[in-house]
Amino acid sequence: MDIRTRLLIGGRWLESGSGGEFKTYDPATNEVIGVCPEAGQAEVDEAVAAARSALSDPEWRDMSPAARGKLLWRIADLIDKHGDELGEIESRDQGQPWFVARHVNVGGTAEHFRYFAGWCTKIEGSTSPLSWPNVMNYTRREPVGVCALITPWNFPIMIAAFKLAPALACGNTAILKPAEQTPLSTYKLAEICQEAGVPAGVVNLLTGGPEVGKALVAHDGVDKVSFTGSTEVGRHIAAAAAGNLKRVTLELGGKAPSIIARDANIDAAVAGNLQGAFFNSGQVCGALTRFYVDEKRADEFAEKFAAGAKAMRLGRGLDEGTDLGPLVSPEQLESVSDYVRGAVSEGAQVLAGGDRAGGDLARGNFYEPTVLTNLNDEMTIIKEEVFGPVIPVLTYSDPDELAARANATQYGLVAGIWTRDLVTAHTLAAQIQAANVYINHPPVLDPAAPWGGYKASGYGQEMGRYAIDTYSEVKSIWVNLAA
Ligand code: NAD
Numbered sequence: 342m343d344i345r346t347r348l349l350i351g352g353r354w355l356e357s358g359s360g361g362e363f364k365t366y367d368p369a370t371n372e373v374i375g376v377c378p379e380a381g382q383a384e385v386d387e388a389v390a391a392a393r394s395a396l397s398d399p400e401w402r403d404m405s406p407a408a409r410g411k412l413l414w415r416i417a418d419l420i421d422k423h424g425d426e427l428g429e430i431e432s433r434d435q436g437q438p439w440f441v442a443r444h445v446n447v448g449g450t451a452e453h454f455r456y457f458a459g460w461c462t463k464i465e466g467s468t469s470p471l472s473w474p475n476v477m478n479y480t481r482r483e484p485v486g487v488c489a490l491i492t493p494w495n496f497p498i499m500i501a502a503f504k505l506a507p508a509l510a511c512g513n514t515a516i517l518k519p520a521e522q523t524p525l526s527t528y529k530l531a532e533i534c535q536e537a538g539v540p541a542g543v544v545n546l547l548t549g550g551p552e553v554g555k556a557l558v559a560h561d562g563v564d565k566v567s568f569t570g571s572t573e574v575g576r577h578i579a580a581a582a583a584g585n586l587k588r589v590t591l592e593l594g595g596k597a598p599s600i601i602a603r604d605a606n607i608d609a610a611v612a613g614n615l616q617g618a619f620f621n622s623g624q625v626c627g628a629l630t631r632f633y634v635d636e637k638r639a640d641e642f643a644e645k646f647a648a649g650a651k652a653m654r655l656g657r658g659l660d661e662g663t664d665l666g667p668l669v670s671p672e673q674l675e676s677v678s679d680y681v682r683g684a685v686s687e688g689a690q691v692l693a694g695g696d697r698a699g700g701d702l703a704r705g706n707f708y709e710p711t712v713l714t715n716l717n718d719e720m721t722i723i724k725e726e727v728f729g730p731v732i733p734v735l736t737y738s739d740p741d742e743l744a745a746r747a748n749a750t751q752y753g754l755v756a757g758i759w760t761r762d763l764v765t766a767h768t769l770a771a772q773i774q775a776a777n778v779y780i781n782h783p784p785v786l787d788p789a790a791p792w793g794g795y796k797a798s799g800y801g802q803e804m805g806r807y808a809i810d811t812y813s814e815v816k817s818i819w820v821n822l823a824a
Pocket of ligand 1: 553
């Protein structure tokens with residue numbers, strides 16, 4: 342596979358940016374698989390101008406909601422039609438096992454467009470019960486305008502869809518800015534939008550690194566930034582977007598606790614936590630990343646969990662039987678290795694894994710699924726986001742301190758609770774500061790259910806009707822009925 346991508350600006354495909362070119366790699370081998378243009382300030386300006394002009398172009402502005410819905414549905418159908426090709430590209434560029442790439446990631450992308458296709462005809466205003474005599478007030482929901490959609494490398498095409506589908510449903514125009522590590526599937530998504538008949542300038546694509554993202558966030562012609570990525574960059578974006586008071590949605594990092602109570606079904610908890618912890622090699626913002634197991638069940642749980650981790654098969658995403666693919670880049674491999682080395686030097690014991698994979702896998706960025714014990718709440722590995730297949734197993738003796746321990750982090754994205762007791766489940770679900778809580782289920786997503794973050798995990802929801810709110814403005818209109 343050797344893909345050469347282009348920029349998409351105002352319906353035109355441009356060969357190279359004023360910023361030059363960059364390469365993208367297969368993380369299973371670190372071979373080059375694509376070359377992409379790096380957009381410079383000139384292309385950022387052109388893309389913003391094209392998106393602004395498309396906003397008021399009657400072809401898009403006056404497109405009926407039903408026609409917009411059909412357009413989104415067509416995009417979904419084309420994603421399905423090109424599903425195998427997209428799955429292969431995503432698996433090669435990101436490293437994901439085939440099932441994850443093809444069925445979760447690409448399949449989820451199509452489902453997002455289909456779900457938001459249905460919303461196009463249901464974006465309603467309301468009337469307000471005024472105290473003013475002979476005056477009527479009603480509301481309209483209008484597009485926010487030009488939306489810069491800046492995405493990370495862990496689920497490249499699906500996270501682009503989380504943003505692009507509701508943005509288009511609400512009548513906005515968009516500039517996609519995929520992560521520099523994994524730009525290929527978003528390039529294909531832009532091609533599909535063209536093939537589906539999206540009018541020129543409504544969907545634009547700029548590839549490149551942080552400088553492209555920064556230029557978009559600073560641009561006065563951009564009305565909204567929707568960003569998924571690290572908390573550190575999210576903080577910069579919140580500050581940089583203040584110039585023209587852009588609307589900002591931030592989906593940031595996490596450090597999800599998973600609580601395994603004394604009465605939990607241990608086999609089910611082991612299976613659910615293996616999935617919740619190691620899915621996509623732990624490169625998931627909502628991954629379960631620090632376990633609190635009742636001390637009476639801790640040995641049984643840790644032993645079974647470590648056995649499950651050891652049984653997982655590392656391999657190239659496209660190879661049959663692969664459970665865990667590589668980490669996305671040598672930098673990510675180094676960062677995960679450093680976290681584990683640091684934990685061990687602080688006294689952690691390794692129950693499973695604990696090193697990068699050797700043999701044939703040594704030329705890729707593979708890290709063994711790792712389980713650590715003998716830890717305490719103050720260790721770095723308990724506090725910071727590792728974003729890899731590394732699970733610290735802690736214990737608890739006093740259920741009353743669980744919520745405080747779970748909440749002792751800057752993040753508030755996801756929490757897992759494993760218990761058969763309704764009171765424990767719902768009490769903890771209310772006490773834990775996380776925007777998404779899963780009871781006896783590993784973290785999953787659905788286009789119909791809201792997704793967001795508390796605390797330093799971000800603000801603004803994606804998915805469900807909440808996404809419609811964040812991609813539209815409310816206009817309040819007053820009418821004198823006695824005029
Ligand atoms: P990152 O923050 O390094 O980069 C994300 C994107 O932002 C990339 O496209 C990058 O080029 C761009 N960027 C970098 N600096 C920028 C700046 N100053 N201004 C504008 N754009 C900039 O994140 P990553 O390493 O690609 O992704 C991993 C992170 O994403 C993890 O922290 C993970 O938890 C988070 N994440 C969160 C969610 C969620 O829904 N909350 C989902 C997936 C990933």
